[in-house]
Amino acid sequence: MEVIKTSLDGVVIIEPKVFGDERGFFLESFHVDRYRELAGIELPFVQDNHSRSSRGVLRGLHFQVKNPQGKLVRVVRGEVYDVAVDVNPDSPTYGKYEGVILNESNKRQFWVPPGYAHGFVVLSDTADFEYKCTELYDPADEGGIIWNDPKVGIDWPIDNPTLSAKDAVLPTLDELNA
Numbered sequence: 001m002e003v004i005k006t007s008l009d010g011v012v013i014i015e016p017k018v019f020g021d022e023r024g025f026f027l028e029s030f031h032v033d034r035y036r037e038l039a040g041i042e043l044p045f046v047q048d049n050h051s052r053s054s055r056g057v058l059r060g061l062h063f064q065v066k067n068p069q070g071k072l073v074r075v076v077r078g079e080v081y082d083v084a085v086d087v088n089p090d091s092p093t094y095g096k097y098e099g100v101i102l103n104e105s106n107k108r109q110f111w112v113p114p115g116y117a118h119g120f121v122v123l124s125d126t127a128d129f130e131y132k133c134t135e136l137y138d139p140a141d142e143g144g145i146i147w148n149d150p151k152v153g154i155d156w157p158i159d160n161p162t163l164s165a166k167d168a169v170l171p172t173l174d175e176l177n178a
């Protein structure tokens with residue numbers, strides 16, 4: 001497997017080794033030792049998620065406050081633009097983001113450690129998004145920032161995404177830390 005570091009501490013792109021043959025392909029989407037040694041994933045995963053979204057849907061930018069989740073994300077059908085944002089005011093990269101295209105062809109994974117906001121927008125007709133989390137979901141612990149926060153300036157490949165009512169009214173980073 002290949003691991004590509006990014007400008008955000010701990011946030012990495014993972015390219016699993018793909019074994020192709022006349023039947024199709026096989027890959028390991030997680031391996032506790034290799035992902036610890038090569039991708040720096042030390043925390044255990046406790047929950048797996050799967051969401052399906054249509055073209056133009058944007059889910060995010062979310063994080064849990066008291067029990068932040070690390071997320072190992074991938075797209076098993078379709079294509080998304082996936083984003084991690086540093087929401088730690090004490091971090092030297094506070095307000096900075098990294099974005100990556102994840103799709104069924106590149107089979108890339110994105111490791112988003114605890115302490116980052118996460119979200120994605122769907123670029124295919126449909127996208128099946130699967131991910132592992134290092135903390136259990138707690139609806140009372142949800143936080144988030146608005147997708148188009150001017151302070152972050154994410155270069156989303158879509159102008160008018162479809163948002164949930166909840167996501168449409170998320171605060172900006174400045175409002176969050178006011």
Ligand SMILES: Cc1cn([C@H]2C[C@H](O)[C@@H](COP(=O)(O)OP(=O)(O)O[C@H]3O[C@H](C)C(=O)[C@H](O)[C@H]3O)O2)c(=O)[nH]c1=O
Pocket residue numbers: 049051059060062063071118119120137164
């Ligand atoms: C996240 C989650 C949601 N739910 C329930 C709660 C709602 O009834 C329904 C949809 O939840 P929500 O609209 O918050 O789902 P997303 O907008 O996909 O949220 C996710 O979006 C971005 C991409 C993230 O990084 C997080 O994993 C997560 O916040 O699923 C659960 O039962 N368990 C869960 O872990």
